[in-house]
Amino acid sequence: MTLVIVVILLIAYVLIATELLTKVNKAAVAVFAGTVGWILYICYGTDFVMSQHPNDYFDFLSGAVPTSSVVKEYIAQNVFLKYVGRGAEIVLFLLATMTIVEILHNNGCFDFVSQLLKTRRSRRLLWALSIITFIISANLDNLTTTVMMLTVMRRVVPQLRMRLYFGAAIVLAANCGGALTVIGDPTGLFLWNMGHVTPTAYSSAMALPCLTAWLLPTWWIGRSLPETTDTEWVTMPYRGDDTRLNIWQRLLMLFVGIGGLWFIPTFHRITKLSPFLGAFCVLAVLWVVNEIFNRRLIDTDEMMQRRVPRVLQYGVIQMMLYIMGIMLAVGVVQETGAVGWLVAQLDNYVGATWVAGTLAAALSTVLDSFTSALTFFTIGKSNGLNSDYWSMIAYSTAVGGNILCVGSLSGVAFLKTENARVGWYISNVGWKAFVGAALGLAVMIVM
Numbered sequence: 363m364t365l366v367i368v369v370i371l372l373i374a375y376v377l378i379a380t381e382l383l384t385k386v387n388k389a390a391v392a393v394f395a396g397t398v399g400w401i402l403y404i405c406y407g408t409d410f411v412m413s414q415h416p417n418d419y420f421d422f423l424s425g426a427v428p429t430s431s432v433v434k435e436y437i438a439q440n441v442f443l444k445y446v447g448r449g450a451e452i453v454l455f456l457l458a459t460m461t462i463v464e465i466l467h468n469n470g471c472f473d474f475v476s477q478l479l480k481t482r483r484s485r486r487l488l489w490a491l492s493i494i495t496f497i498i499s500a501n502l503d504n505l506t507t508t509v510m511m512l513t514v515m516r517r518v519v520p521q522l523r524m525r526l527y528f529g530a531a532i533v534l535a536a537n538c539g540g541a542l543t544v545i546g547d548p549t550g551l552f553l554w555n556m557g558h559v560t561p562t563a564y565s566s567a568m569a570l571p572c573l574t575a576w577l578l579p580t581w582w583i584g585r586s587l588p589e590t591t592d593t594e595w596v597t598m599p600y601r602g603d604d605t606r607l608n609i610w611q612r613l614l615m616l617f618v619g620i621g622g623l624w625f626i627p628t629f630h631r632i633t634k635l636s637p638f639l640g641a642f643c644v645l646a647v648l649w650v651v652n653e654i655f656n657r658r659l660i661d662t663d664e665m666m667q668r669r670v671p672r673v674l675q676y677g678v679i680q681m682m683l684y685i686m687g688i689m690l691a692v693g694v695v696q697e698t699g700a701v702g703w704l705v706a707q708l709d710n711y712v713g714a715t716w717v718a719g720t721l722a723a724a725l726s727t728v729l730d731s732f733t734s735a736l737t738f739f740t741i742g743k744s745n746g747l748n749s750d751y752w753s754m755i756a757y758s759t760a761v762g763g764n765i766l767c768v769g770s771l772s773g774v775a776f777l778k779t780e781n782a783r784v785g786w787y788i789s790n791v792g793w794k795a796f797v798g799a800a801l802g803l804a805v806m807i808v809m
Contacts, residue, residue, distance in 0.1 A: 363402055363403075363405070363406045363409075363698075364698040364699065364700055366402060367399050367402055367403065367694060367695055367698055367700075368695055368698070368700050370395055370398060370399055370402075370691075371395055371399065371691050371692070371695050373395075374391050374392065374394070374395035374688075374691060375729060375733070377391045378391055378392065378729060378730055378733060379728040379729045379730075379768075381768075381774070382768055382774070382777070382784070387680070388684055388730065389680040389681070389683045389684040389687065391687075392683070392684045392685075392686075392687030392688040392691060392733075393683055393684075393686070393687035394687070395687065395688075395691040396686070396687040396688065396689070396690030396691040396693075396694070397687075397690070399690070399691050399694035399695070400442060400690060400694050403437070403694050403697065403698065404434055404437055407430070407433045407434055407436075407437050408428070408430070408433050410697060410698060410699075411433055411436060411437065411441075413699055414697060414698075414699055415440070415441070418440065419433070419436055422436050422440065441697060444693075445689060445690055445693035445694075446690070448552075448555065448556070448689060448693075449685060449686040449689035449690060450686070451551075451555045451636050451637070451638050452548055452551050452552060452555065452638075452685055452689075453682045453685060453686050454638040454641075454642075455545075455551055455637055455638040455641050456503055456548070456678060456681065456682050456685070457682065458638060458641035458642050458644070458645045459502055459503060459506065459545075459623070459641055460503075460506060460678045460679075461645055462502075462619045462623075462641075462644065462645055462648055463502060463506050463510070463619075465615070465619065465648055465649065465652050466615060466616060466619050466620075466648075467510070469607055469611075469612060469615055469652065469655070469656075470607065470612055471612045471613075471615050471616040471619070472510065472514070472616075473612075474612075475494055475511075475514050476514055476517065476518060478490055478494065479491065479514075479518050479593070480593075481593070482590045482591060482592070482593050483589065483590060483591075484524070484584070484587035484588055484589060484590060484591045485584040485587060487518075487519075487528070487591065487593065488527070488528060488531055488580070488583065488584050488587060489580070489584070491511065491515060491528055491531060491532055491535075492531045492532070492534070492535040492576070492580050493535070494511070495507055495508070495511045495531075495532050495535035495536050495539065496535040496536075496538065496539035496542075496576060497539065498510075498511070498539070498620075499535065499536040499537075499538075499539030499540045499546055500539045500540065500542045500543045500545075500546045501543070501545065501546065501620050501623050501624070502545075502546070502620075502623070503540065503546065503547065503548065503678070503681075504536040504537055504539070504540030504546060504547055504770070504771070504772045505536075505678060505681050505771045505772055505775060506678055507536045507539070507540070507772075508532055508533060508536040508772040508775050508776065509775055509779075511532045511536070512529055512532060512775070512776065512779050512780070515528050515529060515532065516779075517594070518593050518594060519591065519592075519593060519594075520592055520593075520594055521591065521592055522780070524587070524591045524592075525780055526780055526782055526786065526790075527583055527586065527587060527790070527791075529776045529779070529780050529782070530583065530767075530776065530782075530787060530790070530791040531580050531583055532776070533764065533767065533770070533772050533773050533776045534575075534576055534579055534580060534764055534791075534795060534798075535576055535580070536772045537731075537760050537761065537763055537764055537770055537772055537773075538572045538573075538575050538576035538760065538761065538764075539572070539576070540760065540772075541568055541572050541756060541757060541760035541761070542565055542568050542569065542572045543561065543564070543565055544559065544561045544564050544565075544627070544637075545561075545623060545626060545627075545637070547731075547732075547756075547760060548681075548685055548732050549731065549732055549735040549736075549756045549759060549760065550564060550756055551637070552732075552735075552736070552739070553739070553752050553756065554630075554637060555636065555637065557747070558739075558747065558748075558749070558752050559747070559748050559752055559753070560747070560748060561627040562627075563748040564748070564752075564753060564756075567748070567750075567753040567806070567809070568753055568756070568757055570802075570805050570806075570809065571757050571761075571802035571803065571805045571806040571809075572757065572760075572761075572802065573802075574798060574801050574802040574805050575757075575761040575764070575795070575798040575799045575801070575802035576798070577798075578794070578797065578798040578801060579764075579791065579794035579795045579797070579798040582794040582797075582798075583790075583791060583794065586790070607655055607656075611655050614651065615648065615651055615652065615655070618644070618647055618648045618651055619644065619648045622643075622644030622647065622648065623641070623644060625640070625644070626640035626641060626644070629643065681771055684730075684732075684771075685732060688730075688732070688733050688736065689736065692733075692736050692737065692740055696740055701740050701741055704741055705741050715750050715751050715754050716754065716803070716807050718738060718742070718751065718754065718755065719754040719755060719757070719758040719803060719806075720758070720803070721738075722734055722735065722738045722754075722755050722758040722759050722762065723758035723759065723761065723762035723765075723799065723803070724762065725737070725738075725759075725762070726758065726759040726760075726762030726763050726769045726770075727762050727763070727765045727766045727768075727769045728766060728768060728769055729769060730763070730769065730770065730771065731759040731760055731762065731763040731769055731770050731771075732759075732771075734759045734762070734769075735755055735756060735759040738755045738759075739752070739755060742755070753806070754806060757802065757803070757806055758799075758803065761795070761798070761799035761802060761803075762799065764792075764795040764798075764799060765788075765792050765795050765796045765799065766784060766787070766788060766792055767782075767784060767787045767788075767791075767792065768784060773787075
């Protein structure tokens with residue numbers, strides 16, 4: 363049964379990596395693998411529990427007769443819920459940040475982004491898009507940032523060829539910016555929730571490598587652009603769902619929403635509670651401010667006619683389901699003992715941190731970066747706080763997804779939004795991203 367569960371996970375990995383070819387949603391694959399894996403696990407529950415948790419199981423029995431019903435109860439309470447809790451912490455954090463973005467977006471708090479793009483000079487527009495994306499992605503998850511910035515970019519740049527270059531630069535900035543902080547990417551959030559890293563030490567270790575992997579290919583892309591490009595913008599974008607908030611109200615909401623996210627590490631350090639609760643606190647305050655500012659519209663039809671970014675909602679909800687599914691799938695394989703066996707086999711070959719980082723980067727070029735990172739976190743032997751291993755894997759999987767574009771949710775969103783081809787991306791951007799990622803890895807190894 364262990365072999366069957368492992369094969370299911372491997373097949374899921376293949377389907378996730380080939381999503382663009384098979385047209386099978388990776389979230390559906392992950393949820394299926396996680397669900398079926400645990401069902402098969404509990405069918406042979408006694409064997410697995412006696413193999414992995416014999417002492418804890420005997421303590422749970424407390425002299426009672428071990429029956430199939432009792433062992434299932436033990437698995438449900440002491441094994442399964444552990445992985446549900448880990449996945450739920452990340453999913454709830456993403457749910458809070460997604461709602462924060464929704465409130466800010468519907469109140470026009472991001473309209474100022476379009477005003478920063480008032481230029482027809484291609485390289486200036488490229489850097490403006492990249493810098494804004496990098497900064498926002500460090501505070502929000504990279505998929506949300508990518509979808510939002512691609513939407514802004516499409517309003518400003520009408521020419522498809524230029525949008526491909528700008529969109530690729532947005533993907534690079536979103537992935538590198540998200541990897542910079544523990545709240546900017548599910549990988550960093552997982553490490554933080556598990557207590558493997560602290561926010562300050564993590565960002566310090568990731569800063570120079572991420573900047574290298576971002577700045578170099580972006581500069582390279584800029585050299586391929588013409589001097590000027592056609593742009594379309596107006597002084598103040600008309601919003602059919604406009605809430606009539608003035609500038610100071612929108613700035614205040616932006617400060618509460620984005621600024622509040624920076625307080626979450628302090629909240630966690632003071633209370634020791636899960637970071638998602640800090641995100642919920644920020645959401646609660648922003649929600650109250652939103653209700654106060656929009657009190658005249660609450661009971662009117664205008665509130666019901668607001669333009670809602672359905673693409674943003676759909677993409678992030680898929681990501682949440684995907685993360686929960688893949689964490690359950692990897693968790694059940696870990697509980698079978700297969701991971702422990704694999705660690706023992708690889709100990710002599712993946713002992714060096716940089717070797718593990720290189721393998722992780724290679725895997726994340728075709729497999730989703732979070733799945734690749736979770737795989738190497740599971741088989742890693744490092745247990746130290748702020749260990750080099752954690753930051754090495756987090757960096758390698760983040761930038762590895764930039765090389766082929768299919769290895770990150772942000773890249774897939776770009777390919778679908780702009781109908782871009784993987785071949786075009788590889789020939790025009792992918793090899794530049796590879797050089798930047800390799801140099802960033804070299805910087806991290808030296809550090």
